[in-house]
Amino acid sequence: xxxxxxxxxxxxxxxxxxxxxxxxxxxxxxxxxxxxxxxxxxxxxxxxxxxxxxxxxxxxxxxxxxxxxxxxxxxxxxxxxxxxxxxxxxxxxxxxxxxxxxxxxxxxxxxxxxxxxxxxxxxxxxxxxxxxxxxxxxxxxxxxxxxxxxxxxxxxxxxxxxxxxxxxxxxxxxxxxxxxxxxxxxxxxxxxxxxxxxxxxxxxxxxxxxxxxxxxxxxxxxxxxxxxxxxxxxxxxxxxxxxxxxxxxxxxxxxxxxxxxxxxxxxxxxxxxxxxxxxxxxxxxxxxxxxxxxxxxxxxxxxxxxxxxxxxxxxxxxxxxxxxxxxxxxxxxxxxxxxxxxxxxxxxxxxxxxxxxxxxxxxxxxxxxxxxxxxxxxxxxxxxxxxxxxxxxxxxxxxxxxxxxxxxxxxxxxxxxxxxxxxxxxxxxxxxxxxxxxxx
Numbered sequence: 001x002x003x004x005x006x007x008x009x010x011x012x013x014x015x016x017x018x019x020x021x022x023x024x025x026x027x028x029x030x031x032x033x034x035x036x037x038x039x040x041x042x043x044x045x046x047x048x049x050x051x052x053x054x055x056x057x058x059x060x061x062x063x064x065x066x067x068x069x070x071x072x073x074x075x076x077x078x079x080x081x082x083x084x085x086x087x088x089x090x091x092x093x094x095x096x097x098x099x100x101x102x103x104x105x106x107x108x109x110x111x112x113x114x115x116x117x118x119x120x121x122x123x124x125x126x127x128x129x130x131x132x133x134x135x136x137x138x139x140x141x142x143x144x145x146x147x148x149x150x151x152x153x154x155x156x157x158x159x160x161x162x163x164x165x166x167x168x169x170x171x172x173x174x175x176x177x178x179x180x181x182x183x184x185x186x187x188x189x190x191x192x193x194x195x196x197x198x199x200x201x202x203x204x205x206x207x208x209x210x211x212x213x214x215x216x217x218x219x220x221x222x223x224x225x226x227x228x229x230x231x232x233x234x235x236x237x238x239x240x241x242x243x244x245x246x247x248x249x250x251x252x253x254x255x256x257x258x259x260x261x262x263x264x265x266x267x268x269x270x271x272x273x274x275x276x277x278x279x280x281x282x283x284x285x286x287x288x289x290x291x292x293x294x295x296x297x298x299x300x301x302x303x304x305x306x307x308x309x310x311x312x313x314x315x316x317x318x319x320x321x322x323x324x325x326x327x328x329x330x331x332x333x334x335x336x337x338x339x340x341x342x343x344x345x346x347x348x349x350x351x352x353x354x355x356x357x358x359x360x361x362x363x364x365x366x367x368x369x370x371x372x373x374x375x376x377x378x379x380x381x382x383x384x385x386x387x388x389x390x391x392x393x394x395x396x397x398x399x400x401x402x403x404x405x406x407x408x409x410x411x412x413x414x415x416x417x418x419x420x421x422x423x424x425x426x427x428x429x430x431x432x433x434x435x436x437x438x439x440x
Contacts, residue, residue, distance in 0.1 A: 007068070007070065011054070018307040026038075042058055045062060074099065075314060078090050078104060079102070099125045099126075103309070105128075108128055108218060109203070129310070129312055133156065136297065144329060154209050157281075159199075159205075163281065164183055168183070176230075200227075206252055228248050231434075238357065244267040266435050266437045282300030285439060348412035353405070354404075357401055362399055382405040418433060
């Protein structure tokens, strides 16, 4: 059978990895796909560099539209990234009847509904395993491996940069700003790390997983997003003393009121496997009603781990290229006419438990006032850790840290209680609030 021909848009780190792995493992891949898969055309602004990677057997062009217009190209791989020209090119490729493989989580999280609808209308596939958690096959697990399950919740460490930073902060006792500079020096963080450290990248991925888990449209604009920039080494240390680790989690849960979709730092019991995922590694925990809790772990980024996912999509498309579109796996796991209208809950309606740290005056009665306000709000306390003033501020200090772990409470209720606590004259600094997830 004739090899399926692929056009590659953008041959940066992941594009290079994809070309190299496909070439290196071509015989193994052909045995799996049932036909050869060949990148025969590449579009990149730096044509000279592109030619140095792919050699003389592959046509290199500057204009991506030349790839899309080529009638011999069956699949277009989009590795440009971002929301702009990438969206235009993906939609043009779909309109031209090309299948699309992409690693672009930002594009799908924001414009996925439009893109999947266009693909369905043109009877082509959009595959995106590489968009979430790099080399971990979490999309396939959610869409196919767990299709018998009613997914209850997903929680993932899905950004390697932030996990590296938090791991270093815990191991070395350093503050965020110091570790960020080291992460940039080592290449784990970009020169502009905003999307990573502010949680946006993780929210893109959580949005896609949420849509697949519950059969709802992608709704990035409704996600709650909070990054790690305000975390201090002291909170990581206190969490450790209480038996927890702090991780940036992407979380989505099905509740009686709707779907939770949120990204924020979370305390996780140190005994959980995901709490022990260190460095730049990723991990995703999925809980289904039939299978229980499953864990997926691996490299979330990098040239060849991500290329592994891109090529897995190419194999899937090659296998199903001639299949009736009605018999293909739906883009978001559920049939397009069976999507749910479950709403995404506002953060104020989310119920979870909390870690609170208050810098307070070291005097009698302060703890009673604090616990009294929480009690009036109906927020029960799980544990209290109060440090000696000398430990916190040095000899002669008149202030100390009061650390409280709560039981479950509604976020809106906690917000109101925190406003009252912050107004106390004995509370000397902004209160630190970190959500706590037992993941049991």
